Amino acid sequence: MRIGLIHVAQETNDFNPLPTTLRDYESFGLHLGAEVIAKSGGLGQVAGHLKAIADSGLAVETVPIVRAHAVAGGRIDTESREYFLRVIRDGLAAAGRLDGLVLQLHGACAAEGLDDVEGEQAALCREVLGPDVPILLALDHHASVTRRMVDSVTAIVGHRTQPHDPFDTGVIGTALLLRIIREGLRPTMALRNIPLVTHQEKFLTAHGPMKIWFDRARAIERENPKVLQVVPCPMQPWLDVAEGGWTVTVVTDGDGALAERVADEMADLCWSQRDAFLEREALAVDDAVRMADAEPKGVVVLSDTGDTVFGGSAGDSNVILEAVLRLGVTGPVLIPMIAPTVVARLWEAGEGATVTLPVGGETATAFFTPLEVTGRVVRLRSGPVPIAGYQDGEVDMGRTAVFAVGPVTLLVSELRGVAGNLPDVWRAHGIEPSEARIAVLKTASNFQFFAPISSRVIRADTRGPGQSDVFGLPWMRLPRPIHPLDPITDRNVRRS
Ligand SMILES: [Zn+2]
Numbered sequence: 001m002r003i004g005l006i007h008v009a010q011e012t013n014d015f016n017p018l019p020t021t022l023r024d025y026e027s028f029g030l031h032l033g034a035e036v037i038a039k040s041g042g043l044g045q046v047a048g049h050l051k052a053i054a055d056s057g058l059a060v061e062t063v064p065i066v067r068a069h070a071v072a073g074g075r076i077d078t079e080s081r082e083y084f085l086r087v088i089r090d091g092l093a094a095a096g097r098l099d100g101l102v103l104q105l106h107g108a109c110a111a112e113g114l115d116d117v118e119g120e121q122a123a124l125c126r127e128v129l130g131p132d133v134p135i136l137l138a139l140d141h142h143a144s145v146t147r148r149m150v151d152s153v154t155a156i157v158g159h160r161t162q163p164h165d166p167f168d169t170g171v172i173g174t175a176l177l178l179r180i181i182r183e184g185l186r187p188t189m190a191l192r193n194i195p196l197v198t199h200q201e202k203f204l205t206a207h208g209p210m211k212i213w214f215d216r217a218r219a220i221e222r223e224n225p226k227v228l229q230v231v232p233c234p235m236q237p238w239l240d241v242a243e244g245g246w247t248v249t250v251v252t253d254g255d256g257a258l259a260e261r262v263a264d265e266m267a268d269l270c271w272s273q274r275d276a277f278l279e280r281e282a283l284a285v286d287d288a289v290r291m292a293d294a295e296p297k298g299v300v301v302l303s304d305t306g307d308t309v310f311g312g313s314a315g316d317s318n319v320i321l322e323a324v325l326r327l328g329v330t331g332p333v334l335i336p337m338i339a340p341t342v343v344a345r346l347w348e349a350g351e352g353a354t355v356t357l358p359v360g361g362e363t364a365t366a367f368f369t370p371l372e373v374t375g376r377v378v379r380l381r382s383g384p385v386p387i388a389g390y391q392d393g394e395v396d397m398g399r400t401a402v403f404a405v406g407p408v409t410l411l412v413s414e415l416r417g418v419a420g421n422l423p424d425v426w427r428a429h430g431i432e433p434s435e436a437r438i439a440v441l442k443t444a445s446n447f448q449f450f451a452p453i454s455s456r457v458i459r460a461d462t463r464g465p466g467q468s469d470v471f472g473l474p475w476m477r478l479p480r481p482i483h484p485l486d487p488i489t490d491r492n493v494r495r496s
Helices: 020-027 044-056 080-097 118-131 147-152 168-184 209-222 255-270 287-296 320-326 340-349 423-427
Strands: 002-012 061-073 100-104 135-139 155-158 187-194 227-233 246-253 298-304 333-338 354-359 370-383 402-404 408-413 438-441 457-458
Touching: 002 080, 002 118, 002 408, 020 061, 020 080, 020 320, 044 100, 044 168, 044 287, 044 298, 061 227, 080 118, 080 457, 100 168, 118 147, 135 147, 135 168, 147 187, 155 168, 155 187, 155 209, 155 227, 168 227, 187 255, 209 227, 209 255, 227 255, 246 255, 287 370, 287 457, 298 320, 320 370, 320 408, 340 354, 340 402, 340 408, 340 423, 354 408, 370 408
Parallel strands: 002 061, 002 100, 100 135, 135 155, 298 438, 298 457, 333 408, 333 438
Antiparallel strands: 187 246, 227 246, 354 370, 370 402, 402 408
16 A cells, blocks of 8 residues: 655744745755655654554555645745645656555645645645545644635544644544545545634643533544544634634544534534633733742743744744833843844854844834844854754754843844744753743743743733734734624624
């Protein structure tokens, strides 16, 4: 048996005006052919796919085509969109006869001039492979699942937890595809659109309304073997696309009526909790900074929710930096920032130099303005940043500079990478993050990397392309009406 394998993932933030380019994919590792597996390092969805193959005991040849990942950012540029279409088309054409395809995408990727990048990629796969080869589509559950995606593939699976477990998704996707091929299953799908967009503060699946919703998905799968997958997708809240909003997709074995019934049940359960998903935890910025400073022991994680790099923000917000300096926090405070122009100035000045310059607020100018500070250039660095157990084991963040501004250690980078969201990034720059009192993270959900060294998490209600205030985002394309932006009580309301 021969199974094709494609993995292309990016999560788009429509409120970050900076396009995502091939260099962003390359900074995390863009691999073709045999390298897809050789470089997987036992991690992620590709490794999960291999695990499912091994567990099956079947003689399966994987035909790897591409693996590329760019975390999150602005819409992908046309060059990236066309590049991946070409790689997919050529890769499938060269693959020879396939018995199935594992298509690992994100589901919330938009391009310049195109809302549904993954619908286009899935449709291309179907076009090349023809109607009879099963295609298994694996998605991030923050996807905006579209009709084109559903119509182009045989079955869909999604991440089952937040924080995500991509390895698990790789396992369940390929295991389902093998069942479809071996057991002759006839997957039938139902898609329900739910007119909802919420902030990410209730996105963790370990508690609250999201736990209730995701637990019910797993319970339905256990209760009825004809239900192959229940995929709740709380769309990430920064995707401004024509089919945007939450969805649930249900895959059954040949029972369309059952799929529709389960989709309705899951949509109703979600809708009944729509206001619980909107409850806020984030504190006003000054309150959050004061609370973090008052904590007797560190490291306190201070989440810059509006500038979440893992949610596609630009990463150059200076809002918390300004508050820390103004409020007289003693520190040490670690703050990452993605700002190529600042890096250039600091590199020009050299290590040891004292520099006064505007920092941050250059990219998403609808939300921020530059802030002038004076500091000392502590360290300059370039080359891939080693990160144990993450992606390819290293991430290229371009040239970087450690810049000491009063109590703040700024880590400024040219490329997005993972900002300072993983402790190893700081360590690669000679800074032990466990010795800081406050670490500002550019994420509102992915605190797991700092969890072993942090004492608590405080979310700051910062503005920015990833802000929790969904009312304040400049929506243009989202179908309306949608809760809570519009006053609706019926989830079956007609939208346009
Ligand atoms: Zn996600």
